[in-house]
Amino acid sequence: MWILGVNAPPTGWHDSAACLIDQDGRIVAFSEEERLNRRRHSLYRKPMSAARFVLAQAGLTPADIDVVALGWDSEQLYPRRFASDADFLAYAVGLDFGPRTPEVVRVPHHQAHAASSFYASPFRKAGVLVIDGHGENESSTVWTYEDGAEPRLERSWQRTASLGYAYDAASTWLGFSFLNAGKTMGLAAYGRAAGLATESLVDLTADDFRMAVAPLTEHHGTATADEIKEQYDTVVGRWRARYTEIAGADGPTAPEDALADDPKAVLVAYTAQRVVEETVTHLAALTRKAAGVEELCLSGGVALNCSTNGTLPGPLYVPPVPHDAGVALGAAWTVRPPRHHTTPLSPYQGTDIHGPDHTGRPPAPDTTGLLRTDLDTDTLTTLLMDGRIGAVAQGRAEVGPRALCRRSIIAVPDTAEVNTRVNRVKNREQWRPFAGVTRRDYGARLWEQQEHLSRYMLGAARATDLGREVAPGVVHIDGTTRPQVLHGDEAPAVGAVLDTLARRGAPPVLLNTSFNDKGEPIVNTAADAVAAFRAMDLDFLVLGDDLYRKPGRTGGDRR
Incomplete structure (x- = not known):
């Protein structure tokens, strides 16, 4: 079958x-x-x-x-x-x-959404909390999942109580697309760092919650897509009006690349972030109570909010695909659940870097003019220690929006200035943060521990004094990072570099961000990787078992 x-x-x-x-x-x-x-x-x-x-x-x-x-x-x-x-x-x-x-x-x-999270987790029974913009009739739901049993819907909240809508309104007020909620989250950290006081826009009761912003008429029951769109526009419009009231302006006064210096923009981003954090914390407790177990799974687009995830106590699991792409997996698993799921899902389910894509054949990259050598870990490690910034494209691609070292840009994060340099390479706003990747044992010294979130870079964690000292390039303005812990040989080149750094007595931690230019998806094939390498100001490219460099960039001086 x-x-x-x-x-x-x-x-x-x-x-x-x-x-x-x-x-x-x-x-x-x-x-x-x-x-x-x-x-x-x-x-x-x-x-x-x-x-x-x-x-x-x-x-x-x-x-x-x-x-x-x-x-x-x-x-x-x-x-x-x-x-x-x-x-x-x-x-x-x-x-x-x-x-x-x-x-x-x-x-x-x-x-x-719920199936994609539970069956990807190592849990035999869990409460599952789904939060997004909306499903057919709801915006948040609580489930109990257990192996061998039918899933049980415990609670649901209507579309007008949508946390996703509240965040969409803040994102669009800031001038972003609703699909750029990650920017809103990154900007909100400047409010946390400044200790901003925000107006509470959610009323939490013992077993429920109610938004301070809602349409004059509540909407219950089923609706068609057209009716949902009308409801969305109404709710988001009212949220935007509230943010305008709070900020005293109907939009930022600074351009996008300077939003961190705009107090009104930071206030709106942090206000929306606090709405999500307060409500999700409350719903997580309700989910655990309803399921009767502490094991908790999250899914839905709001589960991509790493800052919120990082505030929740464990045991907690979020899959690598909590957003809408993940329902492709969850729908299939609803029809035929996996017989055994004892370990968290491997995210490496996509195209092999040298394998066939959807055309059935591997696209041949044009490497004319690039300097190729066999991949050597010592050479690669030296390039990184000398301040070079490069990319890795190896093996099967990750699924989900986080690059997990098989389609990544990497650098040594030993100065805060490397953040500026990598943002410039990626043509991103300078106020946006980066994540760090390391091995499990060293990660325990660099930041607060997360049993599962750090597998897919889906939870913010507060950096320790050592983390701020040795890896300032991946510590955000509020003192957190979004860590990844690399297990075994999941990503051979990056794992080998981390181990070599440790043998050389250097901190075994790297900056890790997605290998893509502004406005582009993460690279997929070898042809994508080479094209992006040429277009971006990168020093080297690991492509499978080959190392490519650009003429004039073969030295080891720190740039």
Whole structure:
């Protein structure tokens, strides 16, 4: 039995993705469409390339698929839009499944989110908290999941109580897209560092919460996509009006690259961040109480808020794909859960750097004019210790929005100035932070410990005195970092460098950020990596087992 999970239009209109699992719930391959079509977030685009890729990994054709699982109830949102499942699949996925139309299973959005988190976790039973902009009828839900049992929906909150909407309003007030919520989170840290007092915009009761900003008329029950869009515009509009009232302005007074110096912008970002932190902390406690266990899983777009995640006590698990792309996996797992999940999910499920992509063949990179040598760990480590900034593209790509050392830009973070240099390389705003990566034992000395969040770089942790001393380049303005702990040989080149740094008596920690230029998805294939290397002001590129440098940059002087 083969199950193709998708996040696809018309319901999944951003972060489309495809995932293939077998009859035992084992993942064969998983990819976001943006990695293949090179259009960030793949707005309104079907996951056709991602579906072709995952099928090619198993040597299958669309006709071999038994079930297509969608991470939305498309029938509720778009009633009577499609005459048949065959018509729906042609529109949503874009593949020709042949004369035998696969069964189409429409999994409610929050249930797909919940499944993607629980079954990726090492827990046998857990409370699962899903928080996002909205599903079909809700914005937050509490579940109990247990191996061998049907999932149980414990609580739900309506769309108008959406934390995602509150954060979207702040992001758009700041001039960002709602898909740039990470910028809002990074800016909010300047408010925390300054000790800003914010107005509380959420009322927490013993077993509930209520937003201070809501439409005059509450909306309950089911709604179509058009009705939800109208509700969204109303709620977000009222939140923006409240932020305008708080700031005394209807937008920032500084340009985007100077927002950290704009007190009004920082106040709005931090106010929204506090709304999320206060509410999620409360909901996490309610989830644990409802499930009767301390093990907690998070999912939904709000679970990408690393600052909030880092404030929650463990045991806590967030998957590498808590955003909407993850419902492709969660929908498939709802149809056929994995038989055994004793360790956290490996995020390395995407395209191999030298393997075939969705076309069935490996795109050949053009390395003309670049200087190639065999990859040597000592040489690579020396380049980094001498202040060089480079990129790594090895093995199968990560899934999710965090680069986890297989498609990463790396540097030694021994000065705060390296943050400025890497932001310049990536053409980012200078106020944005970076993450650090190290091994488990040394990480215990650098920052507060996180049992699972640091596996996927999904939780902020306060840096220790040693962390601030040896790795100031990855410590944000509020004293936190978003750490990654690298296990075993998950990312061979980066792991080898960390171990070599330790042998040389240097702090075994690196700055790690995604390998992509401004506005682009993370690189996927070797051809993507070489093109990005040429376009960006990088000193070296690890491509599989090769090391590439640019003419004139072969020395070891600190730049």
